Amino acid sequence: MQKNTQLVWAGRHPEHHNGLVNTPVYRGSTILSATMADWAKLKKRQSEDEHGVSTYGRFGTPTHHALQEAIAAVEGGYRSLVYPSGLAAIASVLTALLSAGDHILLTDSAYSPTSQFLNRTLSRFGVQVSRYDPCSGASIDSLIQPNTRVVYVESPGSETFEIQDIPAIAEVAHAHGARVVMDNTWGTPLFFKPFEHGVDVSIQAATKYITGHSDAMLGIATCNRETWTCVKQTSYDLGQTASPDDAYLALRGLRTLGVRLQQHWTSGVQIAQWLEARPEIDAVLHPALPSHPGHTLWKRDFLGASGLFAIAMKPVSQAGLDAFIDNLKLFGLGVSWGGFESLALPFTPGGRTTNHWKYAGPGVRLHIGLEDPSDLIADLETAFAAMASTEADIAQNVEVTESIV
Ligand SMILES: Cc1ncc(COP(=O)(O)O)c(C=O)c1O
Numbered sequence: 492m493q494k495n496t497q498l499v500w501a502g503r504h505p506e507h508h509n510g511l512v513n514t515p516v517y518r519g520s521t522i523l524s525a526t527m528a529d530w531a532k533l534k535k536r537q538s539e540d541e542h543g544v545s546t547y548g549r550f551g552t553p554t555h556h557a558l559q560e561a562i563a564a565v566e567g568g569y570r571s572l573v574y575p576s577g578l579a580a581i582a583s584v585l586t587a588l589l590s591a592g593d594h595i596l597l598t599d600s601a602y603s604p605t606s607q608f609l610n611r612t613l614s615r616f617g618v619q620v621s622r623y624d625p626c627s628g629a630s631i632d633s634l635i636q637p638n639t640r641v642v643y644v645e646s647p648g649s650e651t652f653e654i655q656d657i658p659a660i661a662e663v664a665h666a667h668g669a670r671v672v673m674d675n676t677w678g679t680p681l682f683f684k685p686f687e688h689g690v691d692v693s694i695q696a697a698t699k700y701i702t703g704h705s706d707a708m709l710g711i712a713t714c715n716r717e718t719w720t721c722v723k724q725t726s727y728d729l730g731q732t733a734s735p736d737d738a739y740l741a742l743r744g745l746r747t748l749g750v751r752l753q754q755h756w757t758s759g760v761q762i763a764q765w766l767e768a769r770p771e772i773d774a775v776l777h778p779a780l781p782s783h784p785g786h787t788l789w790k791r792d793f794l795g796a797s798g799l800f801a802i803a804m805k806p807v808s809q810a811g812l813d814a815f816i817d818n819l820k821l822f823g824l825g826v827s828w829g830g831f832e833s834l835a836l837p838f839t840p841g842g843r844t845t846n847h848w849k850y851a852g853p854g855v856r857l858h859i860g861l862e863d864p865s866d867l868i869a870d871l872e873t874a875f876a877a878m879a880s881t882e883a884d885i886a887q888n889v890e891v892t893e894s895i896v
Contacts, residue, residue: 646677
């Protein structure tokens, strides 16, 4: 089945819901049984891990189960579980797979709250963390310790967009008995197939592209057979559950993920190419551009590119950068990404132990939404003009001050 057909059908069972096309929002805590025999049967089916069976709202309603079934099918894993946010999914999976005395190798390009969770919380429970260069590939072998249980990957990396050689990393990790956990939010279940590349658990911040409309928080972890029971049990122990309303929004977003991503991809590349030719820019960090150091790996392993990338500006004053951002009218200023709207967010990558930011100017992360790219380009052009005018004013003031002195 082709990807858009699968997106339309995955996890959908109208015959169980009075013929309704969409699985409705099932809100609920208590789930009643008619008799003691039925109650015993229900508990047994849940203990045998039957998909879609739940004795209590915290273990999911048909809305959650529909989403879990759909994501597992599209991402190509064994089973999925939903969480109230992407970070909750990350924290639960890492808690499940790591114990006191274990070691995790974390890519230096990981989403910074992931690193913070490990350093601030799991470290208190005796988990050791070390970071590796996201561009390392098989050479992570030399960093593996006898107690390494997890190698964490995120490709492309947060803010800096390094592409990782996941098959090579997975081969090394598995040879040492470690699991590979991936933040696959950028690739989405459509553009990177984690289980075909050796990943054991794939995490989606469904807050981003899957929901796609900036109106819900949700996380999803998809596991292979080997990791499923452990991840599920720990997540249940932690009381993880998500709102059925948000699960519904994610399911609705999933149906149009293919067409939305196609537009994010095309517009993103068009704007990245336009930016590459701008004099204000030092580099455009977009894996689909041939100039990107990870372009060959991206072409080998990915099936497309979403709309998030970064630009490294040439050195600019803070006032100039502020003028650039403040004069963008179609790009919002705010965190998150993956919605229909464009966003711009300046950043200075911090906390890196390897692969430091090598550009003299600041970074700006851009999310290219579903607006017409020509309008976005015109908006960027106006903002660059405002930045140039601020820089010229500053230079003139310096000249005047110097002549007075
Ligand atoms: C790469 C990545 N992973 C995970 C998350 C966390 O997702 P959430 O905000 O749903 O907790 C984010 C959020 O920005 C992210 O950018």
